[in-house]
Amino acid sequence: xxxxxxxxxxxxxxxxxxxxxxxxxxxxxxxxxxxxxxxxxxxxxxxxxxxxxxxxxxxxxxxxxxxxxxxxxxxxxxxxxxxxxxxxxxxxxxxxxxxxxxxxxxxxxxxxxxxxxxxxxxxxxxxxxxxxxxxxxxxxxxxxxxxxxxxxxxxxxxxxxxxxxxxxxxxxxxxxxxxxxxxxxxxxxxxxxxxxxxxxxxxxxxxxxxxxxxxxxxxxxxxxxxxxxxxxxxxxxxxxxxxxxxxxxxxxxxxxxxxxxxxxxxxxxxxxxxxxxxxxxxxxxxxxxxxxxxxxxxxxxxxxxxxxxxxxxxxxxxxxxxxxxxxxxxxxxxxxxxxxxxxxxxxxxxxxxxxxxxxxxxxxxxxxxxxxxxxxxxxxxxxxxxxxxxxxxxxxxxxxxxxxxx
Amino acid sequence: xxxxxxxxxxxxxxxxxxxxxxxxxxxxxxxxxxxxxxxxxxxxxxxxxxxxxxxxxxxxxxxxxxxxxxxxxxxxxxxxxxxxxxxxxxxxxxxxxxxxxxxxxxxxxxxxxxxxxxxxxxxxxxxxxxxxxxxxxxxxxxxxxxxxxxxxxxxxxxxxxxxxxxxxxxxxxxxxxxxxxxxxxxxxxxxxxxxxxxxxxxxxxxxxxxx
Numbered sequence: 115x116x117x118x119x120x121x122x123x124x125x126x127x128x129x130x131x132x133x134x135x136x137x138x139x140x141x142x143x144x145x146x147x148x149x150x151x152x153x154x155x156x157x158x159x160x161x162x163x164x165x166x167x168x169x170x171x172x173x174x175x176x177x178x179x180x181x182x183x184x185x186x187x188x189x190x191x192x193x194x195x196x197x198x199x200x201x202x203x204x205x206x207x208x209x210x211x212x213x214x215x216x217x218x219x220x221x222x223x224x225x226x227x228x229x230x231x232x233x234x235x236x237x238x239x240x241x242x243x244x245x246x247x248x249x250x251x252x253x254x255x256x257x258x259x260x261x262x263x264x265x266x267x268x269x270x271x272x273x274x275x276x277x278x279x280x281x282x283x284x285x286x287x288x289x290x291x292x293x294x295x296x297x298x299x300x301x302x303x304x305x306x307x308x309x310x311x312x313x314x315x316x317x318x319x320x321x322x323x324x325x326x327x328x329x330x331x332x333x334x335x336x337x338x339x340x341x342x343x344x345x346x347x348x349x350x351x352x353x354x355x356x357x358x359x360x361x362x363x364x365x366x367x368x369x370x371x372x373x374x375x376x377x378x379x380x381x382x383x384x385x386x387x388x389x390x391x392x393x394x395x396x397x398x399x400x401x402x403x404x405x406x407x408x409x410x411x412x413x414x415x416x417x418x419x420x421x422x423x424x425x426x427x428x429x430x431x432x433x434x435x436x437x438x439x440x441x442x443x444x445x446x447x448x449x450x451x452x453x454x455x456x457x458x459x460x461x462x463x464x465x466x467x468x469x470x471x472x473x474x475x476x477x478x479x480x481x482x483x484x485x486x487x488x489x490x491x492x493x494x495x496x497x498x499x500x501x502x503x504x505x506x507x508x509x510x511x512x513x514x515x516x517x518x519x520x
Numbered sequence: 521x522x523x524x525x526x527x528x529x530x531x532x533x534x535x536x537x538x539x540x541x542x543x544x545x546x547x548x549x550x551x552x553x554x555x556x557x558x559x560x561x562x563x564x565x566x567x568x569x570x571x572x573x574x575x576x577x578x579x580x581x582x583x584x585x586x587x588x589x590x591x592x593x594x595x596x597x598x599x600x601x602x603x604x605x606x607x608x609x610x611x612x613x614x615x616x617x618x619x620x621x622x623x624x625x626x627x628x629x630x631x632x633x634x635x636x637x638x639x640x641x642x643x644x645x646x647x648x649x650x651x652x653x654x655x656x657x658x659x660x661x662x663x664x665x666x667x668x669x670x671x672x673x674x675x676x677x678x679x680x681x682x683x684x685x686x687x688x689x690x691x692x693x694x695x696x697x698x699x700x701x702x703x704x705x706x707x708x709x710x711x712x713x714x715x716x717x718x719x720x721x722x723x724x725x726x727x728x729x730x731x
Contacts (some may be wrong), residue, residue, distance in 0.1 A: 439547070
């Protein structure tokens, strides 16, 4: 509706960020602020972009609800890329409702898609799947469709469904080709490498072997009782019991699993689970208690029997037992798994994603930083953590056009 | 002040490769409209785009009987309608939304500043300024009457204002969700309205004058 704004928006759409900024740099009205915010986000200055978009949302008049919702949407996307996971959920939902009410179908779908990706990142797979399922990918433009399918790939990988992941990846590749954005094509290729890379390591009596995602899927479907040291859980194809909050029980289970089908001596168990140098009588008493607890947790999968030396795992229905560990055994593998996507995280966002306390996560990050595996930048509340960019998903910004009307 | 609901006579479009309709003008036979990187020539009898010029066309469009005037960024280009060639350029400080030709001068609507400037078509100098209480989109003159479009959020109107005082004399309200970007008259009983991001051009009835 305004020639300078229209020209700036046209420059922005054509990827001419500086051209867009030039046309609105000196203006502080709402559409100019929104365009400046989006240009800054594309240039990677997320902090400045957020401030500008916040100001723009405030400056749009009460009748310009759609424009304000689009600013909130852009802000939410920037928050997602900068892994600021704690804040945007409510605002995003309100913005989506506004966009839907005013018939801005495309941006409403974008909002759902962002919510799905946020839920995926914080590990709420069911909710993420529901949010994404509410979007019909056929109605999306190619760039957004690529991101949508990549989120589906992410869910399928987390759920260890190789076929589904491959199908979604093929659709993502097609959409990225249609979108003709090199960054998106690169993301699809990265996702493909993730699918082909070792996902886990089989350990135990018969030696070690690296597993791809499809091997993991096959192992889980084989009926074996899988002791999963990647997720601190015991699972078979149908059931999963998490021991993520019971590290001592899991350490005992893993030791028993690695010894299976043989038993394991009490002293060895005490050493591996309690980190004691020598087992005394109180350790043995504690071992009996912990074994009782573990037996209760394991009920559908296996039993634990006392032997002359110690204890042995006896799986139900004579099924085999397998111990699956991360491909490379490291301390704080859980923290690294999140950072491996190459984006920066705040320790509070990581704590939210991992369900751990912020102090625990900070300690882990400091240890990892000392080992050169992660890098911090920024100070105080603005401090972010990242790994050197090698593998994993990056996020391409697909910001909405902020302006209503013509 | 009279208020009535706009009577939409006809809807043209959407057209291929047109996402946005900005300025609209009329040369006596064809409707011209700006769509960002094109000036399109629409035959209102058939509803087809008969040809177009590839020129930057961000907002308002006007016709002085011989040449077209087109707002882009912070300037106004004078364009030969036959070839699409840019003949001259004058500044439009701060840019603008709507553009109209009347009485040998150009009239430039400024959206967020809620005002209309009368400017010298040779130099771009502002001759005088009319304030409105709404955001101004398209501007047009017909039979000595100054009309302009407004569009805020979901609400849009075509308004007849007193050019001396800015007082609103008459309002035509568009249905909810139907916006007016460019505005032009056919000199008789119709207004042509740009539909912004709907990609459409609409013809609405101009209220009859008591004789």
